[in-house]
Amino acid sequence: xxxxxxxxxxxxxxxxxxxxxxxxxxxxxxxxxxxxxxxxxxxxxxxxxxxxxxxxxxxxxxxxxxxxxxxxxxxxxxxxxxxxxxxxxxxxxxxxxxxxxxxxxxxxxxxxxxxxxxxxxxxxxxxxxxxxxxxxxxxxxxxxxxxxxxxxxxxxxxxxxxxxxxxxxxxxxxxxxxxxxxxxxxxxxxxxxxxxxxxxxxxxxxxxxxxxxxxxxxxxxxxxxxxxxxxxxxxxxxxxxxxxxxxxxxxxxxxxxxxxxxxxxxxxxxxxxxxxxxxxxxxxxxxxxxxxxxxxxxxxxxx
Numbered sequence: 001x002x003x004x005x006x007x008x009x010x011x012x013x014x015x016x017x018x019x020x021x022x023x024x025x026x027x028x029x030x031x032x033x034x035x036x037x038x039x040x041x042x043x044x045x046x047x048x049x050x051x052x053x054x055x056x057x058x059x060x061x062x063x064x065x066x067x068x069x070x071x072x073x074x075x076x077x078x079x080x081x082x083x084x085x086x087x088x089x090x091x092x093x094x095x096x097x098x099x100x101x102x103x104x105x106x107x108x109x110x111x112x113x114x115x116x117x118x119x120x121x122x123x124x125x126x127x128x129x130x131x132x133x134x135x136x137x138x139x140x141x142x143x144x145x146x147x148x149x150x151x152x153x154x155x156x157x158x159x160x161x162x163x164x165x166x167x168x169x170x171x172x173x174x175x176x177x178x179x180x181x182x183x184x185x186x187x188x189x190x191x192x193x194x195x196x197x198x199x200x201x202x203x204x205x206x207x208x209x210x211x212x213x214x215x216x217x218x219x220x221x222x223x224x225x226x227x228x229x230x231x232x233x234x235x236x237x238x239x240x241x242x243x244x245x246x247x248x249x250x251x252x253x254x255x256x257x258x259x260x261x262x263x264x265x266x267x268x269x270x271x272x273x274x275x276x277x278x279x280x281x282x283x284x285x286x287x288x289x290x291x292x293x294x295x296x297x298x299x300x301x302x303x
Contacts (some may be wrong), residue, residue: 056289075106096228113177135163226254
């Protein structure tokens, strides 16, 4: 399994909804910003952006509605949508740990790091609580991982070593901020692993997941898609009730709870379905585009 593989599909998918069921979902009269996850949400399962979605994103920007891509992906994996960013050109990456400028090839503008002492504490605690856990370290300059960590076919990384060495102040990359620590377990159920990690070491970091496997994404304490989106919106004078958000997996839950209106994809994880105020059809059926089209039409008509 790769982090850039099918990482945002729920293990058990609900039955797809019809577009008609989406039309009854409410949204505010004035939408100023759309915040959307990528994998399993905006992107189809083949990682493409449909023509309908491209047109909807363009229509939103032309209507004066900002669009933020808010994703667990690192900046270097944003090429799939970089051509579809207008206006500000900003995206929130690594589950809120980085704000990047897609107009400047993913230049990192802001970092909210996981401090290395906290990362080392997490490594120690998870090794003890879940033997067999392997780790990868996502830095601003790329991914580095342990020998037993599932390899990244398209993103092989620069260094292979024990996490304790990768996080050491003596290691060659010690000057690079840690965006995420990734923890993989070969046998535990994904949600079980998440609950375990939050229980044993939740006071040192933020834990979430977006993979159908037992792969945890670990950020600095208080860092999430929601908290970084809130900062970006505050800088623009945008209130939560003026934001419409879309997502499908546990790493979207805080963002969906924060936004004034939130949509779960029909293919969403049960936690996302529980956290959202509205539903749309699955990612392969252009669920995000369908809602954006309605928002734009309503605002153009003064509804």
